[in-house]
Amino acid sequence: MPLSNPASPREVRDREARPLRLLFGIGLAVYLLGLMGGAVIEPPQLAREAGSPLVHGVAFAGAQLFVFLLTTRWRARLVWLLLLFLFGVSIELVQHFLPWRSSSWIDLSYNALGLGFGFAACSLLEGLGRWRGWLPLSPARRCG
Secondary structure: OOOOOOOOHHHHHHHHHHHHHHHHHHHHHHHHHHHHHHHHOOOOHHHHHHOHHHHHHHHHHHHHHHHHHHOOOHHHHHHHHHHHHHHHHHHHHHHHOOOOOOOOHHHHHHHHHHHHHHHHHHHHHHHHHHHHOOOOOOHHHHHO
8 A cells, every 4th residue: 555645844835825825816806906997987086186106006005915915936926016017007008098087107107116115015024024933934933
């Protein structure tokens, strides 16, 4: 009778994280649908008064938070960074064809700045969490 190989710790961790990743994936999809919905409706007065940098920057920085919760691999995060930028481009393209909205290069640059700020902030927070041993995958917790 052949002995079965026990699952490696990484396989066990990946299997346990699947429901959580599914939840974060659904959250990201709902968040992006909300951004797209906000791109086609008439903007509320508060959004017009608050200023474009704040609205665009916070929206796309928030999307980065979902990405960092969704995956731990840097290559995947960079791919998501590019995909989210292209999503911002698509929002501006859709707005170009809507008579009640306008697209601009400034808005696209605010999207990119929000993505960059969100990526940097999440990277710093993750690094701090690993250094302090707060994250389950940190070297401090793996050794002991």
